Amino acid sequence: MIRLAVIGTNWITQKFVQAALGTMSFQLSAVYSRSLSSAKDFADEFVTASANICLFDNLDELAKSDNVDAVYIASPNSLHAEQAMLMMDNGKHVICEKPIASNLEQALQAVENAERNQVVFFEAYKSEFLPNFKLIQAGVAKIGRLHKAHLSYCQYSSRYQKYLNGENPNTFNPKFSNGSLMDIGFYCVSAAVALFGKPTKVQASGVLLNSGVDGHGDAIFSYPEFNVTLSHSKVSDSHQPSEIQGENGSIIIDHIAECTKVTIEYRDGRTEELSVEQADNSMSYEAEEFARRIKQKDFTRDKRALIVSEITTEMRKQIGVQFPADAE
Incomplete structure (x- = not known):
């Protein structure tokens, strides 16, 4: 099982976690929010599907956690690249909500970071x-x-x-x-x-x-x-x-x-x-692809994401x- 953490506790995060758990490749292992109470409220929905969910209100501590293999980022757009690079620098695979960065320069930095750390960096463009x-x-x-x-x-x-x-x-x-x-x-x-x-x-x-x-x-x-x-x-x-x-x-x-x-x-x-x-949850297919890339160690550069940026x-x-x- 791929141990998944999430950054953000909004409706789209909920939908992605439901999709990820449905692939039978992930378990929810950690939730980050600026408020621990918000993190707990989010995690409570998934306690029956994923035991021992860790709660974080500190991103550095999440990045260094040994209980996490991959991270789904659904924070505001301006934070995507910075948070993704922090996670990847600590060996975490990242699926980041679109867009992966605010501009092309940030996108290139994030992609190069993924290649340097040999982790999957995946833009969540589900379509x-x-x-x-x-x-x-x-x-x-x-x-x-x-x-x-x-x-x-x-x-x-x-x-x-x-x-x-x-x-x-x-x-x-x-x-x-x-x-x-x-x-x-x-x-x-x-x-x-x-x-x-x-x-x-x-x-x-x-x-x-x-x-x-x-x-x-x-x-x-x-x-x-x-x-x-x-x-x-x-x-x-x-x-x-x-x-x-x-x-x-x-x-x-x-x-x-x-x-x-x-x-x-x-x-x-x-x-x-x-x-x-x-599938009713259209995020299921991107969750499956993210899992495939992690399992097969497919670190291919996402050329579409860079062109779009x-x-x-x-x-x-x-x-x-x-x-x-x-x-x-």
Whole structure:
């Protein structure tokens, strides 16, 4: 069993632990929170599945713990790279919520740290490991020569009203390396890179909130023979699917992050359903992949994560979003 620790006790951490335990490869061995009482409340849910869960409110002590093999990081974005490197310097494998870093420089430092320590460093971009995403990758060959794609993820944030009320939550605070692009826009950028590779040119635009982060934005990724347009927003909803257009037909994707339904509509009028039923907890597949890499000592550099970090860093420059981490 891989002894897993978690940093952060929010809903996404809960969901990942449930997914990890479901793979039968992990046991929850430690929980970190700034408050020991919060750590205990989180751990109490899993005591029947994992005995002897250690509680920490000190990251250095967690990093040095002999009771931990791997760590899941779900802290604010601005802390990802620093915390990941602390854990890896102490021999821990790391799966870090997306994005792995605030900017490309930090991402490179973290990846090089993982290689130096010979540990797994894995960005928790779950979509890439979904069965339906793999079917999209395979389905691209069926629609012929590509000309256009549109990837969209727009969702009114549950914390937007708090921002409007003047509370300045993490989600809309540059101090925490956040905003629409670094949150849900990340899924559009990562999907484009996972499907088509690194674009030859990136053009980005966005609308900034008074806090200094983007509330929504768009981008055009140029490839030698086709373009990909991206739309993302945390201040409005969209029910528009994503689409990949080829000369023989188009792939229609419901919810680019979850890939809940994938269909090909051919030019001759035929329709082909590609999607299959996926696990209720869509984080299960990334948990399985993380376990595989640890067991097989697969320390392969995550090229997609680095390309995405390079692109989002450039997009923020074009939009005018600056994080404190950029000045460090």
